[in-house]
Amino acid sequence: MADCLAAVITDFNRELELSRVPLPELAPASVLIRVDAATLCGTDAHRWQGHLRAATPFVPGHETCGTIVEMRGELRDICRDARRAERHPG
Numbered sequence: 766m767a768d769c770l771a772a773v774i775t776d777f778n779r780e781l782e783l784s785r786v787p788l789p790e791l792a793p794a795s796v797l798i799r800v801d802a803a804t805l806c807g808t809d810a811h812r813w814q815g816h817l818r819a820a821t822p823f824v825p826g827h828e829t830c831g832t833i834v835e836m837r838g839e840l841r842d843i844c845r846d847a848r849r850a851e852r853h854p855g
């Protein structure tokens with residue numbers, strides 16, 4: 766299984782650890798993005814502090830931008846010239 770390097774929160778209120786984590790299986794109509802930059806927002810801070818329901822370990826930083834490395838399903842037709850993507854909760 767392929768993996769990647771990520772900053773992982775292994776326990777609440779502890780320093781993040783750089784670890785290799787497995788890449789998730791790509792769902793239909795989805796993209797795999799190599800993250801070039803990510804932010805940690807207030808939601809991440811609350812999850813890290815244990816104020817929001819979260820199971821550890823987890824990788825924070827749900828607001829990211831990066832390079833598309835794989836595209837699945839109909840997205841290949843809709844976004845065939847796309848090379849970069851950003852992701853944030855809607």
Ligand SMILES: [Zn+2]
Nearest residue numbers: 806807808828
């Ligand atoms: Zn956020």
